[in-house]
Amino acid sequence: MKPDQLDVYAAFTAETTPEFHFAYQALGDLHGKRLLDLGCGPGETSIFLANQGAIVTAVDISSGMIRVAKRLASQFDLSEEQLTFLQMSVEDLGFPDASFDLVFGSNVLHHCDTDRTGEEIARVLKPGGRAVFIDPLGYNPIIQIYRKMAFKVRTPTEHPLLYRDVEMLSRHFKHTHYKEFQLMTLLIFIWFFFGERIHPSNERYWRKFVLEGKRYSKAFSYLYAMDKFLLEQIPFLRRFCWVIVNVCDR
Numbered sequence: 001m002k003p004d005q006l007d008v009y010a011a012f013t014a015e016t017t018p019e020f021h022f023a024y025q026a027l028g029d030l031h032g033k034r035l036l037d038l039g040c041g042p043g044e045t046s047i048f049l050a051n052q053g054a055i056v057t058a059v060d061i062s063s064g065m066i067r068v069a070k071r072l073a074s075q076f077d078l079s080e081e082q083l084t085f086l087q088m089s090v091e092d093l094g095f096p097d098a099s100f101d102l103v104f105g106s107n108v109l110h111h112c113d114t115d116r117t118g119e120e121i122a123r124v125l126k127p128g129g130r131a132v133f134i135d136p137l138g139y140n141p142i143i144q145i146y147r148k149m150a151f152k153v154r155t156p157t158e159h160p161l162l163y164r165d166v167e168m169l170s171r172h173f174k175h176t177h178y179k180e181f182q183l184m185t186l187l188i189f190i191w192f193f194f195g196e197r198i199h200p201s202n203e204r205y206w207r208k209f210v211l212e213g214k215r216y217s218k219a220f221s222y223l224y225a226m227d228k229f230l231l232e233q234i235p236f237l238r239r240f241c242w243v244i245v246n247v248c249d250r
Contacts, residue, residue, distance in 0.1 A: 006072055007211055008047045011106070014213030016188075016220050019134050019181040019243045023104070026132045026247045030054040033101040036124065038090045038117075039108030043069025047076055049104065050083040057100070059088040091116045095124045103131035109246075110135045111158045114165040118248075122172040125250040131173075133246045136160040139239040142186055149200045161244055173248040180241035183231060184223040188216055 012020045027035075031053035037046040040058035042065055050056040060066055066087050073083055088094055090105075091112055103121050121131050136143065138160030147160070159165075170176040189205050192198045198208070209216070231238050 006042055006044055008044045008051070008072070008076075010210050010213070011044060012048055014210050015217045016185070016209050016213040018224065019245050020106075022179060022181070023106075023132045023134050023245050023247075026245070027102055027104060027130065030102070034099065035102040035104060036093075036095075036100045038103060038105035038121070039111065040069055040085065041065050041107075043072045043085065045104065045106055046083060046085070047073055047078065050078050051076065054102070055081065056083045057086065057095075058083065059086045059090065059093070061087065061089050063087050091120060093120045093124050097123055098126040098129075099124045101126055101129050103129070105131075105133045105135075107135060109133050109165070109169070110160050114161070115168045115171075118169040118172040121248070122250055127250055129250040131246075131248040131250070133248075135244055135246070137180060137239065137241055137244040138162050140186070140242060142189070143242055146189065146200055146205065163239070166244070166246060169246060169248065173250055175249040176246060178244055178246045180231065180238040180244050182227070182242035183237060183240060184226040185220055186242055187223060188219060191219075 011017055012024050014020075027049075030049060033054050035049055035054040035056050037049060037056055037058040040046045040060045041062075043058060046056050046058035046069065058069065060069070066085050069085050073085070090108060103125055109117060125131060138144075139162070143160070166176075166178055188209065192205050192208065193200070198205075213220070227241075231241070
């Protein structure tokens with residue numbers, strides 16, 4: 001993965017990512033807040049959040065990802081005080097208790113032991129702090145098929161979240177709530193396969209969905225309007241969404 005192929009702003013600004021818009025609002029005012037970005041990957045979210053005024057410490061278990069993230073960050077005018085990258089397991093965070101005001105994670109919980117990670121997150125959060133996580137939800141049969149087909153770009157231990165994982169996570173916090181996103185909008189994934197003939201093992205659909213959001217914005221707007229209506233009128237359908245955002249208050 002090369003830094004020049006990455007877009008720091010896309011996830012939080014694309015028309016096709018309402019889950020990121022919701023998560024960003026849930027984080028609240030970032031100015032001067034100490035924020036831990038868990039499983040930062042190549043660093044796009046870390047840099048975006050630092051650019052919004054947070055004092056970001058970003059961790060990832062992969063030394064390769066940390067190297068990419070540092071190269072990407074070098075393109076921005078950010079000091080080490082504003083943004084620091086460290087190689088670290090999210091299940092064993094090497095920080096003192098109550099170190100952070102906020103914790104953020106995108107596509108990280110489903111790679112981890114949810115209970116152990118939740119315990120660590122609660123430990124490093126200050127009282128009154130908040131953690132916000134965006135992860136895949138594991139009930140939609142279309143997504144299950146997609147995941148089996150995309151075996152080349154998956155790790156063997158990852159597991160999309162189930163509601164029992166959400167319940168397990170909530171035990172470590174004073175208050176939690178969550179919201180599901182992306183139901184009918186998944187039809188665009190089907191278009192990727194049948195219309196554009198892109199195999200999910202050759203290209204990550206979710207990344208294409210984000211980076212080429214403008215290309216699909218018209219179709220997405222119609223499908224997302226359907227989502228809002230269906231998920232409000234038939235709550236049971238929420239479990240079949242692609243994404244869940246967990247908001248956890250310490």
